[in-house]
Amino acid sequence: MNSPLPKEPTFTKESLKKQFRLSEFLAEKVISSVAFLSIAIIFLIFIFVFKESLPLFSAAEKVQVQTETQTITGATVETYGSETSTESEPETYGEPAESLEPETYGTPTEELNPVAEESSEPETYGTVTEDLNPDSASEEVVAVDEKVTQNNEGEDRTWSTFFTTEWVPVSDNPRFGLIALLIGTLKVTLIAMLIAGPLAILAAVYTSCFASNRRKEIIKPIIEMLAAFPSVVIGFFAMMVLATFFQDIFGYDSRLNAFIGGVAMALAAIPIIYTISEDALSAVPKTYTEASLALGASKAQTAFSVILPAATPGIFAALLLGVGRVFGETMIALMATGNAALLSANPFESVRTFAATIGSEMAETVFGETHYSVLFFIGSLLFIFSFILNAVAEFYVKGKLIKKFQGK
Amino acid sequence: MRDIKIQVNDLSLYYGEKKALKEISMQIPANKVTALIGPSGCGKSTFLRCINRMNDLIPSVKITGEMLVEGVDIYDKNVDVVNIRKKIGMVFQKSNPFPKSIYENVAYGPRINGLKDKTQLDEIVETSLRQAAIWDEFKDRLDDSALGLSGGQQQRLCIARTLAVSPDIILMDEPASALDPISTSKIEELVHQLKENYTIIIVTHNMQQAARTSDHTAFFYMGELIEMGKTNAIFTKPEKKQTEDYITGRFG
Ligand SMILES: Nc1ncnc2c1ncn2[C@@H]1O[C@H](COP(=O)(O)OP(=O)(O)OP(=O)(O)O)[C@@H](O)[C@H]1O
Ligand SMILES: [Mg+2]
Numbered sequence: 001m002n003s004p005l006p007k008e009p010t011f012t013k014e015s016l017k018k019q020f021r022l023s024e025f026l027a028e029k030v031i032s033s034v035a036f037l038s039i040a041i042i043f044l045i046f047i048f049v050f051k052e053s054l055p056l057f058s059a060a061e062k063v064q065v066q067t068e069t070q071t072i073t074g075a076t077v078e079t080y081g082s083e084t085s086t087e088s089e090p091e092t093y094g095e096p097a098e099s100l101e102p103e104t105y106g107t108p109t110e111e112l113n114p115v116a117e118e119s120s121e122p123e124t125y126g127t128v129t130e131d132l133n134p135d136s137a138s139e140e141v142v143a144v145d146e147k148v149t150q151n152n153e154g155e156d157r158t159w160s161t162f163f164t165t166e167w168v169p170v171s172d173n174p175r176f177g178l179i180a181l182l183i184g185t186l187k188v189t190l191i192a193m194l195i196a197g198p199l200a201i202l203a204a205v206y207t208s209c210f211a212s213n214r215r216k217e218i219i220k221p222i223i224e225m226l227a228a229f230p231s232v233v234i235g236f237f238a239m240m241v242l243a244t245f246f247q248d249i250f251g252y253d254s255r256l257n258a259f260i261g262g263v264a265m266a267l268a269a270i271p272i273i274y275t276i277s278e279d280a281l282s283a284v285p286k287t288y289t290e291a292s293l294a295l296g297a298s299k300a301q302t303a304f305s306v307i308l309p310a311a312t313p314g315i316f317a318a319l320l321l322g323v324g325r326v327f328g329e330t331m332i333a334l335m336a337t338g339n340a341a342l343l344s345a346n347p348f349e350s351v352r353t354f355a356a357t358i359g360s361e362m363a364e365t366v367f368g369e370t371h372y373s374v375l376f377f378i379g380s381l382l383f384i385f386s387f388i389l390n391a392v393a394e395f396y397v398k399g400k401l402i403k404k405f406q407g408k
Numbered sequence: 409m410r411d412i413k414i415q416v417n418d419l420s421l422y423y424g425e426k427k428a429l430k431e432i433s434m435q436i437p438a439n440k441v442t443a444l445i446g447p448s449g450c451g452k453s454t455f456l457r458c459i460n461r462m463n464d465l466i467p468s469v470k471i472t473g474e475m476l477v478e479g480v481d482i483y484d485k486n487v488d489v490v491n492i493r494k495k496i497g498m499v500f501q502k503s504n505p506f507p508k509s510i511y512e513n514v515a516y517g518p519r520i521n522g523l524k525d526k527t528q529l530d531e532i533v534e535t536s537l538r539q540a541a542i543w544d545e546f547k548d549r550l551d552d553s554a555l556g557l558s559g560g561q562q563q564r565l566c567i568a569r570t571l572a573v574s575p576d577i578i579l580m581d582e583p584a585s586a587l588d589p590i591s592t593s594k595i596e597e598l599v600h601q602l603k604e605n606y607t608i609i610i611v612t613h614n615m616q617q618a619a620r621t622s623d624h625t626a627f628f629y630m631g632e633l634i635e636m637g638k639t640n641a642i643f644t645k646p647e648k649k650q651t652e653d654y655i656t657g658r659f660g
């Protein structure tokens with residue numbers, strides 16, 4: 001009996017010499033940098049959020065110097081407290097509660113975008129809609145006054161306007177075109193997933209297949225910590241830091257847009273995708289790894305041709321849940337996407353998502369009005385969508401896993 | 409000495425503080441079957457895994473001494489562990505086929521070595537399956553999942569998978585321990601045929617199996633190599649009392 005391959009002279013110092021495998025080396029380096037990048041982002045967020053609040057502290061000191069009457073240290077506490085309310089402009093960041101009044105919607109953007117400030121009158125919902133033409137603006141003024149009387153007429157045409165592209169819910173001719181919202185939502189979701197998916201999966205591959213136990217114990221909790229970040233904080237970070245950063249790079253016009261929203265939502269989706277993928281990868285029996293290595297496969301070959309394929313159902317589920325998170329994410333959408341229901345293929349245009357629409361408009365619709373019902377209809381869509389996603393994730397994965405690990 | 413394949417000199421292995429192998433020295437002949445026997449926990453698997461450096465995967469392991477394969481110390485800093493494992497294949501106690509088709513399982517090794525040509529792959533898959541004596545059983549269902557096979561079939565598939573990378577040495581850790589007598593005898597037969605081309609080291613708890621399949625036998629006890637010699641000699645007139653006690657079933 002002959003062995004299948006012609007045998008080279010075996011076991012010489014030459015044939016066993018340590019080889020430098022470039023692709024292997026690069027793969028490991030790329031993957032590990034991705035893992036560390038994810039961690040860096042977390043610290044970045046914290047640092048920038050904290051940095052923005054610094055003036056609070058320095059302002060307190062300044063005032064202390066100016067108002068020399070209050071030199072006694074005992075008064076410091078008081079100064080501090082009172083300064084907080086006057087100097088820190090409470091109507092701006094992180095105060096979504098204020099959003100009950102229409103004019104506060106775009107406030108974060110007003111701060112950054114002087115142009116938007118002009119149009120930030122009560123009748124314009126998404127203050128940032130730069131291209132909101134004067135006509136429709138005045139139209140809406142009327143609408144606000146007459147909306148109750150217009151109500152009946154609007155209702156008849158509600159359904160027919162669903163498939164149009166214009167979302168002008170408050171007007172004497174209200175149009176509830178969901179297409180722009182749908183496209184906007186999909187655009188943001190796609191961008192977010194294109195960023196979060198690869199990053200999170202590579203980070204998971206690194207932690208479960210390459211990192212030493214000690215590193216794993218550090219990396220995993222830190223990335224998972226990102227999941228605990230309130231979305232307001234991520235939205236704030238996107239608005240203040242990412243928007244400027246990417247504007248410098250890409251030079252787009254509207255500061256807050258689908259891309260920024262997508263990046264911010266990727267930050268929210270990464271920990272979910274990462275955690276579930278990592279669990280799926282770690283759940284792949286160690287015997288597969290051993291078998292592969294014993295056949296002379298390298299770590300990277302083992303990771304990509306054995307472990308990753310064996311974990312696909314779990315990773316697929318992770319991605320679906322990530323999509324669900326992005327789809328329903330409201331606060332980040334509200335803060336970072338620009339909130340203008342524009343229909344465009346350009347990722348650097350402002351968009352408005354389903355969730356953000358509900359979040360921003362629900363407060364000032366009139367109970368029982370068409371607008372009100374439409375918002376609830378959108379809510380139902382979101383619910384059905386996430387229900388389907390979760391169900392598919394659950395059943396697909398269970399079915400696949402059973403097939404995979406038990407033979408069919 | 410052409411017919412000595414592996415020369416072990418004072419090899420000790422620690423799991424953290426615990427010394428699991430104590431100054432093992434032995435010679436393993438080429439193209440023969442060497443059986444490792446001994447009571448549970450005496451370090452047989454540990455020793456076997458030293459030979460293809462699988463113990464590298466356990467962070468706490470520390471190894472001293474030499475493991476010379478054809479005169480090359482495989483623990484040398486300049487030796488590539490991946491290359492070592494290509495030449496020293498391993499079959500595990502619990503069969504562990506990948507969750508892929510039968511064909512893909514066998515083709516995996518050649519593929520990671522960069523072989524893409526379909527006809528060549530087909531050829532290797534067929535030869536390997538033939539060598540493992542399962543070609544006739546499997547030839548019509550190469551695309552079936554390997555996980556749907558019986559334990560014995562899976563184990564022989566794992567052997568075929570190992571043969572497909574054409575190693576020089578094959579390590580087997582109780583390859584038949586989970587199998588029925590028929591599958592076991594098939595595997596023993598296989599081992600017997602394979603020794604023409606390969607050096608085989610097999611761990612077993614089954615004395616008859618050791619006696620039937622092996623040319624040489626090494627008896628381990630509490631991390632030490634007590635005795636090694638021709639299987640015949642070990643089983644008929646062992647030099648050490650412990651060996652005799654173990655073989656005759658008086659302890660272990
Ligand atoms: N990963 C490990 N970490 C720490 N100690 C270990 C590890 N693997 C094995 N040991 C210890 O090393 C000793 C030898 O184990 P080994 O698995 O080599 O025994 P064995 O002879 O193969 O036993 P069996 O016949 O039951 O398979 C045992 O005492 C075991 O507890
Ligand atoms: Mg063992």
